[in-house]
Amino acid sequence: SQTIHQWPATLVQPVGSPLSLECTVEGTSNPNLYWYRQAAGRGLQLLFYSVGIGQISSEVPQNLSASRPQDRQFILSSKKLLLSDSGFYLCAGRGYMNTEAFFGQGTRLTVV
Amino acid sequence: QKEVEQNSGPLSVPEGAIASLNCTYSDRGSQSFFWYRQYSGKSPELIMSIYSNGDKEDGRFTAQLNKASQYVSLLIRDSQPSDSATYLCASYNNNDMRFGAGTRLTVKP
Numbered sequence: 001s002q003t004i005h006q007w008p009a010t011l012v013q014p015v016g017s018p019l020s021l022e023c024t025v026e027g028t029s030n031p032n033l034y035w036y037r038q039a040a041g042r043g044l045q046l047l048f049y050s051v052g053i054g055q056i057s058s059e060v061p062q063n064l065s066a067s068r069p070q071d072r073q074f075i076l077s078s079k080k081l082l083l084s085d086s087g088f089y090l091c092a093g094r095g096y097m098n099t100e101a102f103f104g105q106g107t108r109l110t111v112v
Numbered sequence: 113q114k115e116v117e118q119n120s121g122p123l124s125v126p127e128g129a130i131a132s133l134n135c136t137y138s139d140r141g142s143q144s145f146f147w148y149r150q151y152s153g154k155s156p157e158l159i160m161s162i163y164s165n166g167d168k169e170d171g172r173f174t175a176q177l178n179k180a181s182q183y184v185s186l187l188i189r190d191s192q193p194s195d196s197a198t199y200l201c202a203s204y205n206n207n208d209m210r211f212g213a214g215t216r217l218t219v220k221p
Binding site: 032034036042043044046049051057090092094099100101102103104105106108 | 118143144146153154155156157158161163200202204207208209210211212213214
């Protein structure tokens, strides 16, 4: 079965510091991968998605970036965090032959 | 702009009742639709998927899809307190998966 590993579970970072969140996938090859952000009490905002190595689609202009250096690895980064970057970050994957997406456990980021 | 709209609630039903959750979507090209359940502080988990018009039943859950009206619903029969959570509706089209803001459901014992 498909499994999404995401870490760390919680993170507290000062404003202006860099960010790197990693997500890896097991149980499927050539998955579509997604990064979502969820503000407190709100829905999921699609940030980036990737259909393959080096292929990134950005949904929202912001100070975040994403990379996919390997088939089963998806990384979310920032050079300088803003207070507004606080939220619950979720990585999701969809197997090549599937349409439903499965989520990692999420990273709760607090920028202080 | 591709949108998925849900009533944010909260929706409160007594234990044993039927809970009805609704969702509309704007992208007519959407091919697949999903309902996820999210407990507070946790990641969403898939409950149901539906791809064609009509009803799909799985245990206490029934998903309904009407592509002409761009409408998706989820019925939860015999609601239990453990069903209390936020329910997210999602649509999928050509690698793009969009979520609604979610409906918060409370089932009172």
